[in-house]
Amino acid sequence: DFSSIYSKDLLPASGGQEITREFLQEVVAILLGYICKSTQRNTKVLDFHHPHQLKEGLEGFSVKLPEQPETLEQILVDCRDTLKYGVSTGHPRFFNQLSSGLDVVGVAGEWLTSVANTNMFTYEVAPVFTLMEEVLLRKMHSMVGWSDDEADGIFCPGGTISNLYSILVARYHFNPEVKTKGMGVLPPLALFTSEHSHYSVKKCAAVLGMGSDNVLVVKCDERGKMIPTELESCIVQAENKGLVPFYVNATAGTTVFGAFDPLSTIADICHKHTLWMHVDAAWGGGLLMSDRHSMKLQGIEQACSVTWNPHKLMGVPLQCSVILVKKRGLLQQCNELGAEYLFQPDKPYDVSYDAGDKSIQCGRHVDVFKFWLMWKAKGSEGFGSQINKCLENAEYLYDQLQRRADFELVLKNKPEHSNVCFWYIPPSLRGLPAGPDRDERLHQVAPRIKGRMMEKGSLLIGYQPLGARVNFFRCVFSNPATQQEDIDFLLDEIAQLGYD
């Protein structure tokens, strides 16, 4: 009974050991209950409420903060309700995001990380985690195809920040004086990325003061892959406009189609024009773990830098993202400021292990441990099979879609990644001739179905328009819990929710 017990009674309060144990056992029971429930197919993926409903409070749950402390009993209720009104991203029928699943060893790693509660900036306060980071970065370098003693990298908060690092070090590589003198020493720089690439490239160019307009967008073919001849033309066009090309982002696994740019050809172009080649493999990097699919990233070894998010296809709990840089020392030179209170050169150990000055952050969360623990638990082989399974699921969905008359595939080819894009065609639209009228009506179908789906809570899948294509569903597989029966359910449920 926690009804008259408060947080002040927990450790470090004297004599607080027993109540601390009991409280945390209750928390663990809540979390375990949630974990077990989230894989049960008869439970909801979400219990949707509008923002105003959640703000107003529901059955004793309120997001408002009190002036007076609340009892631990209420705190436990809050823990339960927070999970209850959230979204079960580990549910086998959660197809909404590139990151999904609930890896039990990964969760254990995140709990331990929280209890260790330390900071990655120095070896002094994170000796074990620092060495784990080094081990994992080396492992990832070797998966990319780089020699592990020449390359570098750092864990950072998400793919956008990894891409930001790539532009930052590329700019520094060509113009090191920018670090101290600022943008005034630079010519107007041009960056290149495909029309299907992640929006973060433009965002990073804006953040770094280069201007999003100076990111030249390269056309893709019908499968969403950058067209190398278009890249060449864009480079020439930029030069003719007085811009100085310096950076190309190639994508390995685009966000919507899961397309792989032709990395080797792009590498040749970068080499010819002396440009920095970055590969955004935030989503596709996981395929490097698979003996069946790693060849889709052929040419990645020629990149100068790589973004890879283990929290996506590899199922590591959020967040876990790395930037890998081929040239060792560049991250350090680009970002170091040598704050004397933190990075004292005369510490009693090899201070090259203080990785913090490679980072643009000061405080840095320990994102590595859960990943390290999962790798220990699965081995490289286990990750490989997990990823193969995700791609098998995508092929199964593709096969089912080909068979059904009530759905239409957006891309006719077999999926290269675990993305499968499709339209549901309700009876009223079947047989209508292609054209603006059908497009206008079809555009409204996916959002309407999504609305009904959220109210019902039976599954979750995303949709978007892309270029000239009106709203379509994007199904992505990264959750090892998903089975073929969930894919059958997905199609039948969409057909039911969308039946005129």
Ligand code: ABU
């Ligand atoms: N950073 C891209 C994630 C987008 C998605 O999960 O759909």
